[in-house]
Amino acid sequence: MRIFITKKNILTAASVLLMLALWKVLAVVFNSPFIIPHPETTFLAVIRILTEPGFLAAAGNTILRGVAGFLLSGILGVIIGMVAGISPGFNTFITPMLVTVRSVPVISLILLALIWFNPGTVPVFIAFLTMFPFICTNVSDGIRNVDQGLVEMARFYRVDNRRILTGVYIPAVMPFIISGASSAMGIGWRAIIIGEVLSQPVYGIGTRMQTAQTFLNVEAVIAWTLIAVLISFAFEKLIRWGEVNIIQWKAGS
Amino acid sequence: MSLQINNLSKSFKTPVFRDFSISFPEDSITCVLGPSGCGKTTLLNMIGGILPADEGSLEGFEHKVFSYVFQEPRLLPWKTVTENIEFVLNRELHAGERKKQAARLIRQVELEGFAGYYPAQLSGGMRQRVSIARAFAVPSDIILMDEPLKGLDVALKKNLIKWFLDIWKSDRRTVIFVTHDVDEALLLGDRIVVLSRAPAAIISQISIPSLPGNRDTDRDLLKTIKEKLINDLEK
Numbered sequence: 001m002r003i004f005i006t007k008k009n010i011l012t013a014a015s016v017l018l019m020l021a022l023w024k025v026l027a028v029v030f031n032s033p034f035i036i037p038h039p040e041t042t043f044l045a046v047i048r049i050l051t052e053p054g055f056l057a058a059a060g061n062t063i064l065r066g067v068a069g070f071l072l073s074g075i076l077g078v079i080i081g082m083v084a085g086i087s088p089g090f091n092t093f094i095t096p097m098l099v100t101v102r103s104v105p106v107i108s109l110i111l112l113a114l115i116w117f118n119p120g121t122v123p124v125f126i127a128f129l130t131m132f133p134f135i136c137t138n139v140s141d142g143i144r145n146v147d148q149g150l151v152e153m154a155r156f157y158r159v160d161n162r163r164i165l166t167g168v169y170i171p172a173v174m175p176f177i178i179s180g181a182s183s184a185m186g187i188g189w190r191a192i193i194i195g196e197v198l199s200q201p202v203y204g205i206g207t208r209m210q211t212a213q214t215f216l217n218v219e220a221v222i223a224w225t226l227i228a229v230l231i232s233f234a235f236e237k238l239i240r241w242g243e244v245n246i247i248q249w250k251a252g253s
Numbered sequence: 254m255s256l257q258i259n260n261l262s263k264s265f266k267t268p269v270f271r272d273f274s275i276s277f278p279e280d281s282i283t284c285v286l287g288p289s290g291c292g293k294t295t296l297l298n299m300i301g302g303i304l305p306a307d308e309g310s311l312e313g314f315e316h317k318v319f320s321y322v323f324q325e326p327r328l329l330p331w332k333t334v335t336e337n338i339e340f341v342l343n344r345e346l347h348a349g350e351r352k353k354q355a356a357r358l359i360r361q362v363e364l365e366g367f368a369g370y371y372p373a374q375l376s377g378g379m380r381q382r383v384s385i386a387r388a389f390a391v392p393s394d395i396i397l398m399d400e401p402l403k404g405l406d407v408a409l410k411k412n413l414i415k416w417f418l419d420i421w422k423s424d425r426r427t428v429i430f431v432t433h434d435v436d437e438a439l440l441l442g443d444r445i446v447v448l449s450r451a452p453a454a455i456i457s458q459i460s461i462p463s464l465p466g467n468r469d470t471d472r473d474l475l476k477t478i479k480e481k482l483i484n485d486l487e488k
Contacts, residue, residue, distance in 0.1 A: 153327040156301060156319065157341035157391060167340055171331040249331040249371040 037219040045223040054203075061203040063231060065120070066192050069127025070185060077135030077184075078177060082169075084136065085143020098133045106130060106191055110198050123195030123206070130191040131184035135177070142176025143169065178243045182236060189232040255279060256317075256395070256427065261299070261309030269295050271452040273309070282421070282428040284438035287448030288486065293431035296453075297321075297397045300429065314395075320388035320426075322398040326380035328372040334359060334383050335368045338390045358386035361420050378409045382416055389420050398430040402437055414440050435482050439475055447485040456485045 020039055027038045037045075049055055084091040109129055113122040146169055154164045196206020205228055212220035256277040263270045269292035277283045287293050298304035300311065301319050328337045338355040346354070359368050362382040372380055381401060388396050402410045418441070421428065432438055438445045439461075447456040459478055 149323065149325060149327050150329060152303070153321065153323065154340075156303060156321045157387075159341060160344075163340075163344075167332075168329065171329070174331075247331075249373065 034216050034218055037222065042219050042222050042226070045219045046226055049220070049223050049227065054208075057203040058205055058208050059227065059231070061120075061201065062123075062192060062196065062205040062228075065123045065196075065204070066127060066185075066189055066231075066235070069124045069188060069192065070131060070181075072124070073128045073131035073135055073184065073188075074181060077132050077180070078139050081136040081139025082143055082173070085140035085173075091140060094136075098136060101129055102133045106194060110195055113195070114199055117199075119199040119201040120204075122199035123192040123201070123204070126191045126195040127188045131188045134184040134187070135180040138176045138180025139173055142173035145176070146172040175243075175247055178239060178246070182239045182243075185235055185239065186232065189228065189235070193228055256313040257311075258300070259310045259312065261311075262307045263292070263295060263299065263304075264307060268452040270306075270309075273453060273455075275446060275455060277427060277429055278444065279427045280425040281443040282430060282441055284442030284445045285429065285431040285448060286435065286438045286445055286482065286486065287431070287433060287453065288450055289433050290451065291448050292451050292453045293433075293448070294399055297399055297429065297431060300395070301397050317394040318392060320391045320393035320396045322381075322384050322388050322396065322401040324400045324403050326372070326377075326384040328380055328383055330372050333369050333371055334364060334375070337372070337383060338387050341387055341391055343391075354390055358390045358420075359383075361389070362386045362416050378405065378413060381405070381413055385413070385417055385420070389424060389426075393426060395427045395429065398428065400432050400434075402432070402434070410437065411440070417441070435479055435486070438482070439479060445478075445482065447482060449488065456488055457481070 023036070023039050027036045030036045033041070080094065084094050106126065109126055110122065113125045117125055150168050150172075151164060154168055159167070193206045193209070196204040197210045198206075200207050200210060205224055209221055209224045212218075212224065256279065258273070258275050261270050261273045262268070275285075285293055285296065295304065299306050300314060301321065302314075329340060332340060335352070335355045338358060339351045342351045342354060356368070359365060362385060364379060364382060364386070367375060367379065372383070375383070384401070402413060405413065414437070430438075430441055443461060445459045445461070447458070448454070449456050459481070461478065462474075
């Protein structure tokens with residue numbers, strides 16, 4: 001096991017190093033900070049951004065929007081997904097709506113949201129619409145996958161409905177909720193930043209990227225991108241950590 | 254007093270039971286032996302009250318508490334052995350009482366060292382032992398068993414029957430055990446009822462004099478009974 005992890009770490013490190021090397025090669029070939037800045041100057045830019053006074057407001061607001069969109073889609077997605085999983089009729093009814101939301105280009109949603117909402121709300125709305133169908137579908141799939149034998153067993157032993165929900169359905173659906181949340185978050189962060197670039201709220205990573213791009217500050221665009229990637233990565237880790245703690249029964253044998 | 258089913262009828266697309274009557278003496282083990290698909294599970298479900306009968310009456314089953322041992326152990330994968338047993342216990346019991354009760358049954362099936370294990374960490378036989386412990390943990394009057402030994406190898410079957418009888422002897426309940434396996438019925442039953450194909454009718458009923466669990470002594474008698482049962486099953 002330990003050997004395996006070490007090998008995995010080496011491969012991960014090799015992959016990161018290869019990306020950095022390619023970046024460096026491209027920077028040397030193009031030899032222009034307006035096209036591709038050098039990795040090391042970009043990392044210095046990251047540090048500069050992290051220490052400047054406006055950073056917390058920009059990153060904080062983006063994270064807040066992400067969390068708001070995630071909670072909104074998470075709560076509604078779990079509730080509606082559960083109902084859809086239990087009632088086949090409701091599932092048939094809701095499926096065309098979910099398919100529509102999922103098929104509409106994100107940019108169309110943004111263009112409409114720009115008309116309907118204020119700049120700070122647009123990214124939250126977009127994040128909600130992109131994440132919600134994922135969580136909803138995952139939860140309803142999860143409910144349909146609940147072992148009916150276990151439900152029957154619980155009913156047979158006269159376990160009340162509330163405990164059948166908390167003791168059988170919810171734990172069974174948990175892995176589906178987590179995997180839904182994980183894939184939704186990946187798309188959600190991207191949607192938030194696109195939303196911010198186009199809606200230009202006062203504070204936000206997207207706003208800062210857009211400003212940097214206007215001044216042809218490629219270094220800052222990439223630096224903010226790296227920060228966005230780190231935030232997304234941190235939340236992914238958070239979800240995985242939650243998964244390990246919540247679904248420890250799967251680790252057995 | 255005995256539990257009595259009178260003139261029971263039940264049809265799905267075709268009739269499974271038609272004017273069927275059977276009785277179960279209390280605190281004894283009745284094995285219902287029949288070919289696959291003769292309606293054994295349907296019978297248990299009607300007795301357990303999760304499936305209504307079309308016609309007929311069930312007497313003596315009112316206000317009874319049931320336990321069920323299924324073909325698969327049906328343990329919650331996200332709960333430990335202890336938690337799985339506590340899950341079915343009445344909430345009116347104090348949490349400490351539930352814990353004590355679970356621990357007592359875990360001791361009886363000799364799984365003390367595994368109380369905190371998840372089902373995935375146990376072998377198939379151990380899981381079925383938990384399922385048996387769960388059935389006895391509930392203060393039930395009747396234990397319904399739906400081929401709980403199907404698909405297990407012979408050594409494991411004998412072992413599980415031993416666990417089951419050990420507990421049963423100290424805590425007697427009415428057991429209704431359905432199976433298509435003659436050997437299981439012979440090892441376990443006080444009384445064996447042979448059913449025909451659907452619509453099910455009783456072909457024969459045999460009471461076995463010796464106590465289940467100590468049957469190695471009268472092999473000759475068992476052999477005769479076995480031949481008769483196999484013969485009846487083929488009718």
